[in-house]
Amino acid sequence: MIQTVSTMPFNDQKPGTSGLRKKVRIFEQPHYAENFIQSVFDSLDGFAGETLVLGGDGRFLNREVIQIALKMAAANGFGRVLVGQGGILSTPAASHLIRSSGAFGGLVLSASHNPGGPDEDFGIKYNVSNGGPAPEKVTDAIHARTLSIDSYRIFEADDVDIDTIGVSQLGDMSVEVIDPVADYADLMESLFDFTAIRAMIAGGFTLAFDSMSAVTGPYAVEIFERRLGAPAGTVMNATPLPDFGHHHPDPNLVHAKDLYDRMMAPDAPDFGAASDGDGDRNLIIGRHCYVTPSDSLAVLAANAHCAPGYAIGLKGIARSMPTSGAADRVAEKLGIPLYETPTGWKFFGNLLDAGMATICGEESAGTGSDHVREKDGIWAVLLWLNILAARRQSVAQIMAEHWATYGRNYYARHDYEAIAKDRADALMAALRDRLEGLPGTVNSGGTVSSADDFAYTDPTDQSVSRNQGVRILFDDGSRVVFRLSGTGTEGATLRVYIERYVGPDGDLGLPTGEALAPLIAAAQDVADIAGHTGMDQPSVIT
Numbered sequence: 001m002i003q004t005v006s007t008m009p010f011n012d013q014k015p016g017t018s019g020l021r022k023k024v025r026i027f028e029q030p031h032y033a034e035n036f037i038q039s040v041f042d043s044l045d046g047f048a049g050e051t052l053v054l055g056g057d058g059r060f061l062n063r064e065v066i067q068i069a070l071k072m073a074a075a076n077g078f079g080r081v082l083v084g085q086g087g088i089l090s091t092p093a094a095s096h097l098i099r100s101s102g103a104f105g106g107l108v109l110s111a112s113h114n115p116g117g118p119d120e121d122f123g124i125k126y127n128v129s130n131g132g133p134a135p136e137k138v139t140d141a142i143h144a145r146t147l148s149i150d151s152y153r154i155f156e157a158d159d160v161d162i163d164t165i166g167v168s169q170l171g172d173m174s175v176e177v178i179d180p181v182a183d184y185a186d187l188m189e190s191l192f193d194f195t196a197i198r199a200m201i202a203g204g205f206t207l208a209f210d211s212m213s214a215v216t217g218p219y220a221v222e223i224f225e226r227r228l229g230a231p232a233g234t235v236m237n238a239t240p241l242p243d244f245g246h247h248h249p250d251p252n253l254v255h256a257k258d259l260y261d262r263m264m265a266p267d268a269p270d271f272g273a274a275s276d277g278d279g280d281r282n283l284i285i286g287r288h289c290y291v292t293p294s295d296s297l298a299v300l301a302a303n304a305h306c307a308p309g310y311a312i313g314l315k316g317i318a319r320s321m322p323t324s325g326a327a328d329r330v331a332e333k334l335g336i337p338l339y340e341t342p343t344g345w346k347f348f349g350n351l352l353d354a355g356m357a358t359i360c361g362e363e364s365a366g367t368g369s370d371h372v373r374e375k376d377g378i379w380a381v382l383l384w385l386n387i388l389a390a391r392r393q394s395v396a397q398i399m400a401e402h403w404a405t406y407g408r409n410y411y412a413r414h415d416y417e418a419i420a421k422d423r424a425d426a427l428m429a430a431l432r433d434r435l436e437g438l439p440g441t442v443n444s445g446g447t448v449s450s451a452d453d454f455a456y457t458d459p460t461d462q463s464v465s466r467n468q469g470v471r472i473l474f475d476d477g478s479r480v481v482f483r484l485s486g487t488g489t490e491g492a493t494l495r496v497y498i499e500r501y502v503g504p505d506g507d508l509g510l511p512t513g514e515a516l517a518p519l520i521a522a523a524q525d526v527a528d529i530a531g532h533t534g535m536d537q538p539s540v541i542t
Contacts, residue, residue: 416533
């Protein structure tokens with residue numbers, strides 16, 4: 001039986017770049033999740049009898065919200081829901097399933113790389129029929145509906161068994177519980193030379209993959225250990241846990257320190273990698289050689305032809321504005337377009353759909369291609385492995401040759417977390433007020449050549465996105481970028497991106513901190529970060 005439940009709006013349900021993310025305690029409020037899901041459905045047209053994909057990263061509250069979403073989908077007229085067994089579905093696997101099944105869209109329950117547990121984070125994101133995150137016009141409509149909603153519809157029934165693969169009914173809607181791994185693993189096998197990678201591993205090549213007690217564990221065990229023949233135990237922290245084992249599932253040098261220390265040890269494996277809470281980010285570390293996400297994007301693009309799925313070449317490369325310019329030089333040498341977009345994977349979707357780009361990446365550890373419409377951590381690891389198998393060189397050798405060819409973009413991101421929102425907004429407002437007077441001034445970073453607030457015109461539909469981050473560019477090609485992140489759940493996070501380019505004939509072996517020190521000082525001075533935030537040091541440096 002369908003129930004119509006009266007409700008009142010919540011004023012804090014504006015989706016960010018990756019859906020709605022809040023603390024679990026907020027989502028546990030009566031009607032909170034229901035309001036948002038109903039607002040999503042109310043913002044869509046034409047889904048009666050259609051298919052919805054549903055799954056998440058297994059974090060705390062995942063199973064409970066899946067039951068709510070199933071019952072609401074039935075009450076609102078969907079004809080079929082495909083749900084990952086146990087409620088598990090990585091974000092890239094969900095994107096693939098939406099595309100391969102012809103689904104109307106999907107609900108992805110995740111807060112990505114944010115911590116999980118009863119006192120941590122939860123999230124809901126709607127993906128559209130191309131498999132990618134909802135564009136701004138859809139998220140704007142969802143937000144508008146959350147402010148006026150007065151009721152939601154839900155099917156009154158017992159909970160659905162989501163642990164047994166098979167089909168059941170929820171009113172007039174069928175619920176299909178599917179293997180969350182098999183189709184995705186098959187897709188990976190169609191893109192990469194598994195035979196060559198398997199032979200490399202059989203020949204003694206060693207690797208370590210840290211799933212961080214998050215969603216990629218089942219995917220990584222199936223692909224790396226079963227299909228590619230890596231020894232059991234190659235995948236670390238392989239069981240998804242609701243609290244991610246009390247760890248922060250963000251694949252960076254702070255939260256994946258155990259992997260980093262292992263890769264820097266004398267007896268390190270040949271290759272190390274990690275992925276995050278929902279499987280869309282990646283960390284790449286060779287033996288004694290960390291690869292920044294920006295450099296990884298450039299290397300993957302330059303060598304993608306090593307993999308069968310990309311042997312015919314790339315149509316274009318897209319990167320987010322804060323990502324370093326390393327990929328730009330690859331695009332120039334390949335004679336293909338380079339697109340600079342705002343942060344947020346949804347901005348890549350139009351380029352991919354239009355066939356204008358093949359590989360995309362963000363400095364925040366996300367890379368992917370036109371095989372899905374999300375960034376994809378395991379995809380990036382497999383492309384690296386395919387390149388290593390084809391070139392028969394170490395990660396360090398590949399990086400050295402890359403920099404000798406293209407030059408090196410020394411790069412770091414400094415995050416100042418949990419800043420009071422009014423202070424963060426005041427810092428950005430003061431920066432914007434200074435932009436006009438900055439060109440021609442001199443500071444520790446050098447002479448400022450230009451300064452602006454990045455705006456993007458989408459080449460496929462001419463839509464414009466403004467206020468996407470403050471850029472300060474220097475005469476020598478260096479730059480500092482300031483941006484407030486939309487992925488946190490508490491306060492505001494200021495991200496400061498620092499980049500210095502050194503050509504192939506320059507000093508390519510400097511420690512990153514040393515190479516960037518003058519620009520780091522310039523960023524502090526120009527933005528008065530300490531004065532606005534009270535923080536003398538960033539919370540995290542990646």
